[in-house]
Amino acid sequence: MTTFIHDVLNDLQNDNQNFSELTFVLPSKRAGLFLKHQLAEVVEKTIFAPEILSIEEFVEDLSQIKSTSNTELLFEFYSIYIQLTKKEQADSFESFSNWGQILLQDFNEIDRYLIPQEKIFDYLSSIQDLNHWSLEEPQTDFVKNYLAFWKKLYGYYNAFSKHLLSKNIGYQGLIYREAVNNLENYIKNNAKKNHVFLGFNALNTSEETIIQELLKNKLASAYWDVDRAFMENKKHDAALFTRQHKNNWPFFKENPFNWIADNYSKDKNISVFGVPKNIGQAKHIGSILESLQKNNGSLKNTAVVLGDENLLIPVLNSLPSSIDALNVTMGFPLKSIPLTSLFEVLFQSHKTNSNSFYFKDVVKIISHQFIRPLFFIENVDYAALIIQTIDKNNLVYLNKERLSKMATACHTVIDLLFANWDNSIPFALENISKLVLAMKANLDKDKASNLLQLEYVFRFNELFTELKRLNEEHQHIKDISTLFSVYKELLSTETLDFQGEPLQGLQIMGMLESRVLDFETVIIASVNEGILPAGKSNNSFIPFDVKLENKLPTFKEKDAVYTYHFYKLLQRAKNIYITYNTEADVLTAGEKSRFITQLELEGIHKINSKIITPQVPQIEKELNVVKKNSDLQQKLIEVAKSGFSPSSLTNYIRNPIDFYYQKVLKIREHNDVEETVAANTLGTVVHNTLEDFYKPFVGEFLTTEVVKKLKLDIEKRVTYHFKNEYKEGDITKGKNLIIYEIAKRYVNNFLDLELKAIKAGDQIKIIAIEADNDIEIKISEINYPVRLKGKVDRVDECNGITRIIDYKTGKVESGQVEISNWEDLTTDYKKYSKSFQVLTYAYMMNQTGVINLPIEAGIISFKNLNKGFLKFAKKESISSRSKDALITADTLANFETELKNLIIEICNPNIDFTEKEV
Numbered sequence: 001m002t003t004f005i006h007d008v009l010n011d012l013q014n015d016n017q018n019f020s021e022l023t024f025v026l027p028s029k030r031a032g033l034f035l036k037h038q039l040a041e042v043v044e045k046t047i048f049a050p051e052i053l054s055i056e057e058f059v060e061d062l063s064q065i066k067s068t069s070n071t072e073l074l075f076e077f078y079s080i081y082i083q084l085t086k087k088e089q090a091d092s093f094e095s096f097s098n099w100g101q102i103l104l105q106d107f108n109e110i111d112r113y114l115i116p117q118e119k120i121f122d123y124l125s126s127i128q129d130l131n132h133w134s135l136e137e138p139q140t141d142f143v144k145n146y147l148a149f150w151k152k153l154y155g156y157y158n159a160f161s162k163h164l165l166s167k168n169i170g171y172q173g174l175i176y177r178e179a180v181n182n183l184e185n186y187i188k189n190n191a192k193k194n195h196v197f198l199g200f201n202a203l204n205t206s207e208e209t210i211i212q213e214l215l216k217n218k219l220a221s222a223y224w225d226v227d228r229a230f231m232e233n234k235k236h237d238a239a240l241f242t243r244q245h246k247n248n249w250p251f252f253k254e255n256p257f258n259w260i261a262d263n264y265s266k267d268k269n270i271s272v273f274g275v276p277k278n279i280g281q282a283k284h285i286g287s288i289l290e291s292l293q294k295n296n297g298s299l300k301n302t303a304v305v306l307g308d309e310n311l312l313i314p315v316l317n318s319l320p321s322s323i324d325a326l327n328v329t330m331g332f333p334l335k336s337i338p339l340t341s342l343f344e345v346l347f348q349s350h351k352t353n354s355n356s357f358y359f360k361d362v363v364k365i366i367s368h369q370f371i372r373p374l375f376f377i378e379n380v381d382y383a384a385l386i387i388q389t390i391d392k393n394n395l396v397y398l399n400k401e402r403l404s405k406m407a408t409a410c411h412t413v414i415d416l417l418f419a420n421w422d423n424s425i426p427f428a429l430e431n432i433s434k435l436v437l438a439m440k441a442n443l444d445k446d447k448a449s450n451l452l453q454l455e456y457v458f459r460f461n462e463l464f465t466e467l468k469r470l471n472e473e474h475q476h477i478k479d480i481s482t483l484f485s486v487y488k489e490l491l492s493t494e495t496l497d498f499q500g501e502p503l504q505g506l507q508i509m510g511m512l513e514s515r516v517l518d519f520e521t522v523i524i525a526s527v528n529e530g531i532l533p534a535g536k537s538n539n540s541f542i543p544f545d546v547k548l549e550n551k552l553p554t555f556k557e558k559d560a561v562y563t564y565h566f567y568k569l570l571q572r573a574k575n576i577y578i579t580y581n582t583e584a585d586v587l588t589a590g591e592k593s594r595f596i597t598q599l600e601l602e603g604i605h606k607i608n609s610k611i612i613t614p615q616v617p618q619i620e621k622e623l624n625v626v627k628k629n630s631d632l633q634q635k636l637i638e639v640a641k642s643g644f645s646p647s648s649l650t651n652y653i654r655n656p657i658d659f660y661y662q663k664v665l666k667i668r669e670h671n672d673v674e675e676t677v678a679a680n681t682l683g684t685v686v687h688n689t690l691e692d693f694y695k696p697f698v699g700e701f702l703t704t705e706v707v708k709k710l711k712l713d714i715e716k717r718v719t720y721h722f723k724n725e726y727k728e729g730d731i732t733k734g735k736n737l738i739i740y741e742i743a744k745r746y747v748n749n750f751l752d753l754e755l756k757a758i759k760a761g762d763q764i765k766i767i768a769i770e771a772d773n774d775i776e777i778k779i780s781e782i783n784y785p786v787r788l789k790g791k792v793d794r795v796d797e798c799n800g801i802t803r804i805i806d807y808k809t810g811k812v813e814s815g816q817v818e819i820s821n822w823e824d825l826t827t828d829y830k831k832y833s834k835s836f837q838v839l840t841y842a843y844m845m846n847q848t849g850v851i852n853l854p855i856e857a858g859i860i861s862f863k864n865l866n867k868g869f870l871k872f873a874k875k876e877s878i879s880s881r882s883k884d885a886l887i888t889a890d891t892l893a894n895f896e897t898e899l900k901n902l903i904i905e906i907c908n909p910n911i912d913f914t915e916k917e918v
Helices: 004-014 029-042 055-063 070-084 093-112 117-131 141-166 172-181 183-189 205-216 237-248 277-296 309-318 339-350 359-367 382-392 400-406 408-418 425-474 480-493 544-549 555-571 594-602 630-642 646-654 656-664 679-697 704-711 714-725 734-759 822-826 829-848 889-907
Strands: 022-026 051-054 194-198 220-223 269-275 302-306 326-328 356-358 397-399 506-510 521-525 575-581 607-611 764-777 786-798 801-808 855-861 869-871 873-875
Touching: 004 029, 004 194, 004 220, 022 029, 022 055, 029 051, 051 055, 055 172, 055 205, 070 093, 070 141, 070 425, 070 480, 093 117, 093 141, 093 172, 093 205, 093 480, 117 141, 117 544, 141 172, 172 183, 172 205, 183 205, 194 205, 205 220, 237 555, 269 277, 269 594, 277 302, 277 309, 277 521, 277 575, 302 309, 309 506, 339 359, 339 425, 339 480, 356 359, 359 382, 359 397, 359 408, 382 400, 397 400, 400 408, 408 425, 425 480, 521 555, 555 594, 594 607, 630 656, 630 786, 630 889, 646 656, 646 829, 646 889, 679 714, 679 734, 679 764, 679 786, 679 801, 704 734, 714 734, 734 764, 764 829, 764 889, 786 829, 801 829, 822 829, 822 889, 829 855, 829 889
Parallel strands: 022 051, 022 194, 194 220, 269 575, 269 607, 302 506, 302 521, 326 506, 521 575, 801 855
Antiparallel strands: 356 397, 764 786, 786 801, 855 869
């Protein structure tokens, strides 16, 4: 395969051109690199290299103006804006930046296409007058200000362009306009210079004027890379611009048009793959490359072209390990590297001018991979200590002083991270710069292992240095929110450039980087509608009809640019692989691009289309089984000797694996910070409050006076226990205040229930509060001691009947403490766990001799208080309404059988811990 560049060089050589005296102008710098490489293959003797320029470099040289960044242009534009706008009407820099960027793009387009500036801005102002019925009286202040803004646009443009020219800098459009203005002088001063323009397609008016003038003065030649199949089909957008140049430029009326090639119609292997998701595309590209390498031995003359830059990292991670030469042209967006997340959360934390920081933000910052090592001093992980203290004390908001007390050895880094920026931009930027240097110093300790991380830090250091320079020069940034916006604007344009073999092995690039280049094998990814082509966008103040009137590009022209690039890649290639995402997500509909449909319909090539379905192995879910070996059996003996609690036994009934984790392995759930009071915390507060109230009255009968007196202390005791359990969590507002009030209401309603019972004539005597039970039970099948232990919330006597009461802050219905078959107690956790618990309490208390049978046992549910004391009852059958609420010796004997069977199962070495599907 001969490339377009090679053909051009051969033609120039056949024309006896002196390469050393030529100036090559190409669409991109990368194309110049390939031209220089292929020049060495064409020229057989040693020569001085010709001048090779991208079109931007050539135009900049022609205009004698330096281009500058979008961010700097925005700062310069705001300086002009506030000079020309009344102080009371001027937007803040943050608001201005939202519309200023769009206006700068419009300025750029107007200048690149050499539109008379005053004419178009007057036109826009007149349109707005009509749209807002400006002749109708009276006009509101808003309408007046709005129309005044449109009338000022030309003034803004005029002052801004003059300001930039005085500093010898400019945006691309201004540089192009000035280049055209300087063209006559350039031609006079370079009468013997010969320019070669090659590989161009869509040209703005400035570029057309420059190239045509140079052609007219015989100072240039132009080579077009277009195929006959596109040129002869007047509806084919791949040749839309080239047809216009050929038909409209006077030069081509008398001179040949170089060239219309005939490559596209040649035989090609085109495969189209629909693949779900970006990761799926990346993995499939990896498979294609592996197959190509296996069949061809190398990936020379192969390119992977990514329509979506977000595919870069997945593709790099999916490349076969056998690839030894690789070049990435497109650059990695700085916003995608790991360090970005640190500054994102840091800015978010400091946006509000506050001395306190949300605990999740603090944990994110100190746990970040670039920050965590700064908290590791003398083998102590102070970040872990801070996180433990936050969890233990339930700290939702923290200040710098509190953090410094938690980790005194890290006060310097804590100052850099959490000192209040107080909307002082110089102080904020100085702190960030010091933080970046601290990260660098840490990474320098093992430079060889941290080269990539050091590159990340270096690029961010450059970014913040630029921010500091812009702020010192212009001082438009007044608060942290604006600083954050400008930072994000800078971040979105910065990339991390890769070093590779630019002319060897596999090439990975974006669509624009592929201009002028030809490859034998091409893999094009993300060929979806909305990506290739990008589709409509209204990022302009200039209406569609005004663009048409002034011959400015619209979405149609932009689609044609994508069409040209797409077909240019196919033009000389022999093997073409196209992938698209079949899955709809938030931004895309999973629709293949119109380019693929066009390929299929034009009928020139046979298209092999295939939907790739990932081979997902069907993995049978296996329930976890833990074998009871000798070590595990020994641990079970220790658990049995220390004692089974009713909750641990019901936990085994629910899922034996949970019992194994919690009782045998002693694994406890991590206690996270409770932003909202958790249900178990509410339960503990209510339990502890009632314990405080009733413990002094053990052995006494309750009276109305006693209960009324207790009601006076509800707020005091509930508040005390909230502080004790919820630590430093805030219960003064939001959901927590509601839960705090619910706790008081629960206690108050319970005391009201007691009062109602006493007034109705019930005699209630408190026997025990939070009664500890610890008994040993004999099981003949087990040859070691087995203990049961547990704490009963309340034991009382009501009208001569002893009651064992368990408090539940959740909702419990009477059906949950009733059984019909004893065997069900140890098989159905959901229905009978409450019955099992209260019977275990009754069994333990009977064994200790504290109570005399018969008794009642049950639950008081604070969410179902109107049902009162929910008693355990044994029903004759499931459908029977007849039930016995008294717990007798027979009741406990039947329960003991089930209890011992359960413990035997737990301790049986032949019965493994088998997970249940919960």
